[in-house]
Amino acid sequence: MRIGDYKETYASDEAVFRTPTSRFWLGVLFVLLLIFPFVVSDYLLYMANMVGVAVVAAVGLNILTGSSGQISLGHAAFVGIGAYTSAILTTRLNLPFLLCLPLSGFSAALLGMVVGGPSLRMKGLYTCIATLGAQVIFEFIFMNWSSLTGGIRGINLPAPTFFGVALDNEFKFYWVTLVVVVICVTAARNLFRTRVGRAFIAIRDRDISAQLMGINLFKYKLYAFAVSSFMAGMAGCLWVNFLKTVTPEHFPLSESIRFLAMIIVGGLGSILGSIFGAIFMTVIPEALKNLMGLLVETYPEAMSYLFPLKQLIFGLLIVAFLVFEPHGLAAIWRRVKDYFRLWPFTH
């Protein structure tokens, strides 16, 4: 619990940065993010790009699931839609990357609304299962509409260009990812200072009460699906332009579950939590892989345990967080912050 957390004006209550200190540290973080690519290896830059993609997708999912209370088991499908839209527009129509990015978002948002539309009449578990159905059906479409998606072989595309500069390595792409992440995070943070964002939260907390207060449930649920899918689509576009290939196997149900795990581990309904969760859930499997790689020298069969161990740890993490820390890493972060802020008078 924070002490001294009082405000005298609405403006200070709605402020994004509560204190000059937080503004300062955010500035420091930003400078570090700018220096980061110049000092680290290509491998870490690759990881940074993957984390960035995951952050955009996780922020999107957290708006839908964490803040509006609509559980989606189909988020990976919308990332996939963004990825395929971008790949198809690039290879068939030669559209520039800068145009593909919003278009991928829009196509995912459109399909997200198609899936979300029927959800007005459904609630909770039924919505959850409907999105599961959407995931399965979209996966099937990716796989089988060969004339459009290239079927099982997928689509390969050239490196994107940005005003004549080919974004063909991790370093150059880092800047694109960084800009998109910053835009999405800022947009999401500000969304919850507007009527729309507040309406989302009201719907999550009690949909009937929200309706009584004059919130059009259908409209705002649809918005939530659209915003969330839009970000998923952008993430997909980044993803496909970074890896330069897309196949149906990249967007299975387990990927949707991974996104859900990110926001659970990070903290439901918290933007900071989405970022933490995305970093955590991208770095942990990779760290495990590297650890196994080290063990191979002493235990040659270590690699064969990688996949089951990954699954085991993934499951344990989810369960442990839900049982012991339901508000996720964001809550831990807040406690740590408060400890230092209030030190030495913690009580």
Place this chain on the structure above:
Amino acid sequence: MTEFLQLIVSGVAVGGVYALIALGFVLIFKATSIINFATGEFIMIGAYVFYSATVVMGGPAVLGLLSVLGFAALVGLVTERLILRHMLGQPIISIVMVTIGISSILNGLADLIWGSDFRNFLPIFPRSPIIVGEIIIRTNIFYGFLVAGIVVSIFALLFKYAKVGVAMRATAGDQMAAFSMGINVKSMFTLSWALGAIAAFVGGVIIANISGVHPSLAHVGLKIFPVVILGGLDSIGGAVLGGFIVGIVENLAGGYLENYLSGGVRDVAPFVVLMLILLVRPYGLFGKEEIERL
């Protein structure tokens, strides 16, 4: 016409197994309002336990079945007591995710213990297929259907006549009322998890006897969602009917559409039906429409 009948008959037979698994699923949902995303892993582990008992240890099929029952009860019990008991009263998303987490843990454990090779049971039933008119039924499917039917009937009798079954129904109907009538609601939760796990485990053995033992058996768990949604999450009769519908839809789609679309169509068709049903009836065919008060 023969082909059509053939597809319907195999659909009904497979549907019987789905009905059994869905029954376990609905049982857990009715008692505890938890939807169990680990059903697929229960199915898979059931098959592996049977495999270990009969093929690895060399025991007879009866012993295999007994160990499956014991193991299922144990897994259901441990899951409920150790993890889900702590989740009472948590939001839906947490409960959904915790069962997904459990499914991931079980998946990893099963992979560590049994590996991911394709395995087969020893033949249990006579091999020569059963022929009725022009319809041919594989014995594994036929006897599997019989076993599923027997287990479903036992469950039905249990709910109707046994004291504990009535207590479970009471708990599902109204927890407070059941509690005040002296029913130990918490042990009913544990019991429904144990019974739900038994249904899934036995279903897993039947399916593995038809299609072999492999980690991908866990994917069968996904098919349970169209089944239970068709029937409505809280209707046991609906679950059984939903099982047959999904079995038939799957076989018809596989039989007639596979030539035009690809092989995956039999797995997707139930989900298309699911979406259509949800569009028209958001609470499933037999689900109870919740009336909410503030």
